[in-house]
Amino acid sequence: MSTILQAAPEAAQAPSGGRLNRLGAYTPxxxxxxxxxxxxxxxxxxxxIRGRSITHHEDGFSRIGQISxxxxxRLFKLYPYPHATTVDVRQMExxxxxxxxxxxxxxxxxxxxxxxxxxxVAVRTSxxxxxxxxxxxxxxxxxxxxxxEWHRVDDEGSVRxxxxxxxxxxxxPWQVGLQRTDDGPWQVSIDYAPDRPLTELEVAGLLSRIRWxxxxxxxxxxxxxxxxxx
Ligand SMILES: [Zn+2]
Numbered sequence: 413m414s415t416i417l418q419a420a421p422e423a424a425q426a427p428s429g430g431r432l433n434r435l436g437a438y439t440p441x442x443x444x445x446x447x448x449x450x451x452x453x454x455x456x457x458x459x460x461i462r463g464r465s466i467t468h469h470e471d472g473f474s475r476i477g478q479i480s481x482x483x484x485x486r487l488f489k490l491y492p493y494p495h496a497t498t499v500d501v502r503q504m505e506x507x508x509x510x511x512x513x514x515x516x517x518x519x520x521x522x523x524x525x526x527x528x529x530x531x532x533v534a535v536r537t538s539x540x541x542x543x544x545x546x547x548x549x550x551x552x553x554x555x556x557x558x559x560x561e562w563h564r565v566d567d568e569g570s571v572r573x574x575x576x577x578x579x580x581x582x583x584x585p586w587q588v589g590l591q592r593t594d595d596g597p598w599q600v601s602i603d604y605a606p607d608r609p610l611t612e613l614e615v616a617g618l619l620s621r622i623r624w625x626x627x628x629x630x631x632x633x634x635x636x637x638x639x640x641x642x
Contacts, residue, residue: 492550572593597629
C-alpha cells in the first residue's frame, strides 16, 4: 500500500494549537467526568466516507478519520478514511472510550451546517506504518453479521462477509454459515473439525442445516435484497 501524502483539507478547519493531539495530555474536570455518563449507552457504528484521504502532518500525527455524535439516536458514528488500518480503527475506539470517560473537551469538535458535532481523529504517524498493519473496510452489507462494523482487507484486496441463518443446534460438531466477498454471491460455508465420526442423527441434522442455509443464500442473492446506501 502506498503512503498517501497530500494537502490536508481539514487542517484549515481544525483549531490551531495542536488540539488534535491533546487526548493524552488532557485532564478532565470532575464536572466533565460526571457529564460523560450520558455517553455510556451510546452505540457505535462505522460508516464509509468518500472524498477524504489519510494525511500526515508535521506535528507527527496522521489524520485518519472522523467521529460524529448523533445525540437524538444516542449514537457515535465513526468514519475511517479510505485505506485506514487496524491501528486507525483501534484509535477511533479509544477515542470513544475517552469521550465516555470525560475527555469530550480534548477533541477539536466542530459543528456542521446541519448541527452535527464532529471531530477529526489523529494517530501518531510513527505508530501506524501502513505496510505493517492490515487495511480495513467498513461493512455495507446489511445481511452481514458485521454490518456497520469493519472487516480486514485480505491480500487480494477483498473482504469476506459472514452471515448465519437459524441458530446452530447446541453442541454441533460443525458450523454452517454463509460467506461472500464484496463482489460475489453468498455461498454456503461448512466448518467441520472431524475428531470423530458423525452419528446418523448428526448426519441428518447437518444435511438439513445445509439445505436451510442454502435457502438463505438463495434469498439473500435475489435481486430484491440490496446493499444499503450509507
Ligand atoms: Zn460484512
